[in-house]
Amino acid sequence: MFAIEEAVFSTDVIGDTQEELKARISVHPFLAACRAGTIGRPRLNRLLTQHAKYGEHFTRFLSALMANLRSGDDCLRLAGNLLEEIGLAEDSPTPHSKLYREMLADLGVNPANEPVYPETQGLIDTMYMLCRQTDPANGLGALCLGAEAIVPVFYADIVEGFVQAGVPRERLGFFTLHIECDDGHADTMRDIMARMVADDPASVVTMVSAGEAALNARLRLFDRLMAGGAQ
Template identity: 40%
Template sequence: MAIPQTLHAEQATRTPANVGAIWTKWLRQEDLSLLTEHPLLVALEDGTASLDVLKRLLAQHSHYSRHFTRYLCALLGQFGDARSIQALLANLREEMGVDDHGHDTHAEMFQRSLRLVGVDPNREPALPATAQLTSAMLAHCKSADPMHGLAAMCLGAEAIVPLIYTPILQSLRHFGFGHEATEFFRLHIEEDEDHALTMLRLMEEFAEDDPARGELGVTIGSEMIRRRVEMLDAVWASTSAPLGAVESRSHNSSDFWRVPSSLTANVPNRLCHPNVMAVSSAADNKFSGERKHRVHIVDLPSHTISMTIGHLEVGEATGAHRHNYETLIYVLQGIGSSVVGDRVVEWKAGDAFYIPPWAVHRHQNSANEECVYIACENAPLLQNLGGIALREELSALHEA
């Protein structure tokens, strides 16, 4: 992974204001502040984090970074011009150690650091937030629009490397680890590499031709930074658990004594999902395919309710399906009807209607314009109660 000169040369105080001017229109100050002020990174840099905390972060970072060449290869596959492919191949060659005169690859250096620090990622399963970060990065890199992958990798990874690696390097030095253990992180902070700037130039070319794609890039960069912050949150929250036991955050009968006597507000870093309908995620695309119409999933850290935005084109209908959670639907636009059990519910913009648990239902657009509606469900509540949320797509026999 690479560090743009304009970023890493000014990291003495690690504040968002120190990011070079070339990045100001692409990286949001509030997103960078989430990194520079994150309690985990602050604790690593000032020497107050324990060695177990450092090990836990390195294990989770390993789960994410082991797919780095997959991200790059997926992104390369979205370009059709030789110039762009050649520019990005330089990064891939360095990651894989090609034409590097026998030097270790970046992956080998990182694995050596893990061994010397005593980190075995196989004992630390990927936390859900780490898996989500990995999945989101790969989904963006696989997008047919290369701006997705460029923004995710450049703004959500390459450009912010110093903000993440500097605290790790400081912590390694604090615990007395030497050259071999710190080489990977020093290389990525100090070495004059321009891979991020190469990606930035490609992004700027896209934005020059279409300003809306530039705005899309900023949105995706913001999303990926916040997903990384969620991984840091999860690592920080897991520090009270024994190493090797952080994969499960659910409670069971033996935890009854942990029920508190008062509430403490736990405000997540990510409280907003910007431009929900502007970008389709891998989850959106998979769910839309199953539902046979376009759906956008609202991606927010709610534990009891979910929200989706559904679209029905003219004449379009969903497949028949049922689930054991309740649904409230509010119609934003259009006119249509829904079959709910043995009843037909007619609806229009401004109406709300209810789908009871396990009732077979399907929705139909009845007008000459697109229908748009919001669906709110309690599926996360059932999932968190023990994975008991169920949803079933039914055969065409139910659609007659």
């Protein structure tokens, strides 16, 4: 009975942590300015550029995590997420990286003209470090709690920032797609995490720590974006 109760407590901690991390990113001044309509296109364009630098690594983060999963069934479940990202899923025939490039071209943003911020590289390095750990609790915590689960929150605010800056929502298809689909990706990872903590309740500590590390690295990038010049 104790083991069952401990496992239930652990899965509750995952859900509570997810809501806490959503709240933490939501109150960041960058996203608050997006909601208020005061962020300005220059800062939004810098976000697009740095997010492009980060995003080109995302499928590799996911692949690194999959390489460390101990269950073939879990690996197959995450492969569904990967197929969507690379455009091989039936309902997602276009690679998400291509959708992002097309959106940037339409908005007149060229990431090749800009350097990678140290904070962006820090986020990339943090995600690689966690996803490559042989204990998959690290990668799951980073990619679920520190990435997929918070995407609908901060993407929605970014869309609002662009809309209030005069960009029609229809031109922001990459973001609106991920607001809808990344909840499903997070659900897949949470299911795997729940089974892991049922077997080893202590693994929730690793998951939570990894999620917090990933979020903190992202918030440092947001700090840089807010400090990086006027609107």
